[in-house]
Amino acid sequence: MKSNLILKVIKCFTFCMFWALGVVTYADNKCLTIQRIERNSTVPETLYGVFFEDINFAADGGLYAELIKNRSFEFDDPFMGWKISGNVSVRSDGPFKSNPHYVRLLPANNKWRRTSLQNEGFCGIGLKKDSLYHFSVWARSLSEESQNLLIELGESDADTWGQVVASAQCEVSSSEWEKYSVTLIPNRTCEHAFLRIFHQGKGGVDLEHVSLFPEDVWKHRKNGMRRDLVEALAELKPGVFRFPGGCIVEGTDLTTRYQWKRTLGPVEDRPVMENRWHFTFQHRYYPDYYQSHGIGFYEFFQLSEDLEAEPLPVLNAGLICQYMAEDISQHAPLDSLQSYIQDALDLIEFANGDTLTYWGKKRAELGHPLPFRLKYLGIGNEQWGPEYVERLSLFVKSIREKYPDIIIIGSSGPKPDGADFDFLWKKMNELKVDCVDEHFYKDEEWFASQADRYDNYNRNGAKVFAGEYACHCRLDERNRFDAALLEAAFMTGIDRNSDIVSMATYAPLFAHYKAWQWRPDLIWFDNLDVVRSASFYVQKLFSCYKGTERLDITVEGLPLVGGLGQDSLYASAVWDAHRNAYILKLVNLSRNDQCLSIAESGIGKELCDRGEVIEFGTTCDSIDNRRDNNMLVVPKSYPIKVGSLHTLPLSVKSRSLSIYILYRKGK
Incomplete structure (x- = not known):
């Protein structure tokens, strides 16, 4: 993971210089060699998904359609609201x-x-x-x-x-x-x-x-969800749905950690609890931010099913938020961890058990006799250190003994590199967890330089779950088109490495315009309307066109990752068996339109009878969709004529993402 450090530093420096100047040197037409990959080429259905956390009033006041605040007078101030x-x-x-x-x-x-x-x-x-x-x-x-x-x-x-x-x-x-x-x-x-x-x-x-x-809620269910917000999620066609967090899984102390069993049953009797985000940031302080648990684990599983996404619940590992912990004694002692482990085992039974089991019967009583077919389970959010490893090891042992087929997801901590990151990756592989959750909220240069991040990851260990990521522009940490474009450049690396990266989810998902704590965010809303950000459209395009088989795409034997001599170009390619089409994703971070072609070798001799190009770009880097104009930055598509692929000219406009869908002739 450290072998490309010097190259990354050079790339980062080069990008910084070009970004500051606003120009790059124009290069000659590049010829793409696109070839089939013999082994491990299947694209996971879970590759792109969504991650829900109750931050920015995402649940109460957002996705949860209840319109009354403090409906049971259970806030610390009973008359708040x-x-x-x-x-x-x-x-x-x-x-x-x-x-x-x-x-x-x-x-x-x-x-x-x-x-x-x-x-x-x-x-x-x-x-x-x-x-x-x-x-x-x-x-x-x-x-x-x-x-x-x-x-x-x-x-x-x-x-x-x-x-x-x-x-x-x-x-x-x-x-x-x-x-x-x-x-x-x-x-x-x-x-x-x-x-x-x-x-x-x-x-x-x-x-x-x-x-x-x-009355107008999603699927007309009682205790329902905002239809327009769920429709936005469905638009993304997520392969995986991670819930309920995030930092609220941990809590500020053990009593405020998220406990899934308390979110089941009649909503009148689900205990109200403070939301850890109401006081986290003094500059965005919301003392009226609580959790009613109106959307509980049953509703999360149900929503996963609606979205045709794999449910990925995350459970507390016996650790509170480590940023807030002042002493190890604030965490659950190892000899008191059995109830936490039992919660994990019971959750699997709740999701998958037949109706003769205790928790399977509970699920059936709630209205879902058939199993939810849970495959994935996260233990801990972004924990770190030996205290996490020793607790996680006990979870892994118990889950493996009773449910060996469950895919266990561990954590690499809150940072994308460094000593803690390396320590945790080593320990995750020693524990033989199936997947490791990486988080990165980083700036422009980081995203521009990380398209090859996973090229040299060990293919014999755990898979990667890029569980939380977003580009945070240094001067303006809000949604912007250029941040979304940089995310697209990075995501071409996820496409190319989907043999090791099995899941990726942007974060945070939702934000209320009048009550947010964190930005940028994928979907913004007010009390009446919803606005899809530029980052939303990047996620949608990558998810809807993820394909079924990854392809090798190179120029002069090297992947296009915005490196030296590559003129800030990034690329990935897949075959989509459902569409009977080749799909190319091309990102141009430079200030110049660029032209490419496809080499005659590889797929170049294939005949395609029609094609389509989707372009996503704008002339202003800093803009994004907003309430008074939610169509400022949206993808546009148009048909193209295609014959032999090696004769097809490809063009990528400056500062844009272009997706070519090339439909192969015949079946």
Whole structure:
């Protein structure tokens, strides 16, 4: 892994110089030799996927379609997210064991006052005109008489006489806890609406688990997900779906680590927990960021199935976030690790066990009698050091004994190189884990110089999972086209090395425009709309055109990796049996259009009867799609005429990604 260090330094220096000058020397037409590979050429179905973590309000306030914040009054401040008036109090002997808090509403004892609750949602509540919204609440009357509630949706800054855009009456008729529902239909679209509940009865009423869902959710499921966000994921055609993190797997202490068993069952009784991202960055501080676990492990498995992606859950390894740990005693002791290991074994049974097993029966009771066919399991997020290795070894031993076919994924830590990285790779191979999770959030020069990163990796050890990566531009860590293009250059190296790299997922996945902690991100959204970044389109193009068989593609015997004399060109090639087509991905980081051809040897004599070119580029490096124009940077395609491949001229515009799909004649 260190053998190419000097070459990489030279490449990095060269790229820095060209980048600063904004020019490169134009070169002669390059001739690509493209050949079949005799062994280990199959492209993994899992090569490109998605990684979900609840950061940037990705779950509550994002993918999870619930519109009410702190719906069970379980935040540290029970009224966070709520405005109250009149006679409202919090009590803690409610019907749900894990979420015992509820509110009691009594008359205001003044005819001019009103007892009410008002919820702000997540940076407001997004409402669409004439759409259906389902309000529900668990409630009981404090007397034998029914109590009336007025449910309103309103808009505080509305330029109209009244704030209300929808309203309905809800009658609480029982003195026992029951669930009540009404449907509201807004008369206009609002991005920052609120929910308000007026108590109109003469007696008291208790309310718990106040909820509001749009009718229009993914697959019309109860407790559903935002349809537009899931549709964006489906567009990527991911081969693998990693969840639930990320750093939230670790927690800031052992009590706040992610525990999958607590995310099953009725949503009313899934315990609410702080999100470790609400206080991580002082400059992006969100004390109202919690996890309702409305999307739990059952929903994650279900979503994986919807996306036709392999589920890849990640479990805590008995370590809290090591960046936050001040002492080894904060981690789970080795002699107390059995419950963590048992959680892993139980998860495999939950996903794969038949309905006669304890956890397989639980899955069936939730509505999925057939197994989820789990193949992959990550142990630990980006842990490091001997404390990780000694804990991981116990997991590996137990999982191998009971479930030898499970593909175990270990960690190489939070950095892409260095002493800790090398130590962990050595230990992962000694433990015989199947795959090692690498993370890299690096700058422009790093991505430009890493297309050959995996060319010389050991093919006899563990595979690579590039589990978290994104180009972070030094001067402006936000989504930009040039960052996406650099990611594409790097990903040609993943294409060429898919015999050793079995999975890759960009991170983070989602970000709310009004409530983010980290950027860049793949998909941005607000309360009404979704915006696909330039990086999204790079991921989509590489995933949708990953092919089925990797091919060897060289110029003068060397891969195109942006090296010396290669004029900032990068390339990969695959055969796609489903399309009966050759697919070439060409990235040009230079400021000049470049021309290439295909050598007569290899596939050059093949006849193709038609072709297509997809171009992804722009004249401005720093732009990206945005809310007021979500089509600023999008791929464009057009047909081309093709005969013998060696006679086909190839062109790659400056600062662009071009994908050639060349359909072979006949079958």
